[in-house]
Amino acid sequence: MKRVAFKMQLHKGYEAEYKKRHDALWPELEQLLKNAGIGEYSIFLDEATGALFGFLKISDVMQLDKLPDQPVMKKWWHYMKDIMETNSDESPVSIPLKEVFYLP
Helix, strand or coil, X not given: CEEEEEEEEECCCCHHHHHHHHHCCCHHHHHHHHHCCEEEEEEXXXXXXXXXXXXXXXXXXXXXXXXXXXXXXXXXXHHHCCCECECCCCCECCEEXXXXXXXX
8 A cells, every 4th residue: 555645725714614524525435535445544634724634545546646537526626625725626735745754
């Protein structure tokens, strides 16, 4: 499994809403992520800055490139665009993070 980490940015004041939306993750989106080979996926919030830190494990990292073409992914991005920084295609601004330490 490959480990992938990234950061995103939540708009101030939307911390509870972000958690609420993810607590009610759509079953079809959950299935899409699992079908892509994602075995674990966590998102952490820095409450002081609104920075979101995402971490996932995936069997084939190339599968991540296929997710933006999926209708349910586009629908989720549209649903989330009002509470976080997004690109012109409504995808979240996501900055890859370089792994500098790992303790297995």
